[in-house]
Amino acid sequence: MPEQDAAREQAAKDGAPDRILTIPNVLSVLRLLGVPLFLYLLLVTESDGWAFALLIISGATDWLDGKIARMLDQSSRLGAMLDPLVDRLYVVTTLIGFVIRGIIPWWVAALLIGRDVVLTLTLIVYRRRGLPPPEVIYLGKAATFALMSALPWLLAGEMDWSIAAFASAVGAAFLVWGTVLYVWTGILYVGKAVAVARAIPVSTGAVGGRA
Template sequence: MTGAAGDGVSARVLTLPNVLSALRLVGVPFFLWAVLTEHDALAIVILAASGISDYLDGKIARRFGLESRLGQLLDPVADRLYIVSTLLALAWREVLPWWVVVVLFAREAFMAVVVLIAKRHGWVGLPVHFAGKAATFNLLYAFPVLLLGDGDGTAARIAEPIGWGFAWWGIVLYWFSAFLYAVQLRRLLAHERLVATA
């Protein structure tokens, strides 16, 4: 979680990871249009590109010291927008059952509370955990594969169980990463109380 002072995270705006995150955001309405109008090939390409850019922006930021406050905000916003828009679109298309939407939206509500508490104590942004990135990776690859599995052919029969494998791993890791964030917040609050009473 990002504090107020120097923590190795810069205030730079124009960096390659930030550009990749911004492009992912721009792709959200195009993806929604593609899914809802049943241009499935285009939707799959956009989602796959989003998954690749999600992996690359974090990798580049850590490798070249390009982590920034803007990136810490843009990256999770882009991830969440893709996940939320994909869930709603695929549930609307009846590719996903609505219980998956409820389970993942419940996690988002839980994280909203964690972020709200963090902000009240002056912390802005949450550091990206590997579990969270792995969850996003699994979900962003589950959705296009499940979309590919929405049919009657051989490819659909092969794609559907693979897509659900990615989806289950994504759901479990998504909640596990939320637990990690909550534990981290609890430790920071305990440290803050300790400093205040010292």
């Protein structure tokens, strides 16, 4: 997802209006306020049903704010930076919360978060050469979809209802496939960055400012 964040940031710099009070930005702020609430429901009160509902609502509003931004022409620089930031906070806090609750192994969270940290660092290679971020790999989108699907299913498996076992199995399947694809695409992105670093010299103008 760092590659998608960088693409959105680049698009914002390339001409998105500098607007603050828009419907998509309001939705992003509401999602941001939901992060500590989600952790409270998950870890303090262990209200898994409410935490599950909040996770679903967050995913729905994430999709909705993008649709609204395009339909109403309300894209903005703030939104291009805020939306992926909130996405990242939800993913990281959910993974950490799941580890604390024992829903997923700690090493799975470490792999997923570590992959994003590494890819964020590889973006320096492109910036120092005055290049745009790498194109998003389609397989990476599939990996992200699998992981985003796994989280609510896994939480649903912790709830006291008739489909808990089914939900856990579905969530585990999405988690396994998503993790494998996520790590694999991370390796591909790192390979691209290494190739760029070897083939293209650092831009003189980028050394002082954009790096």
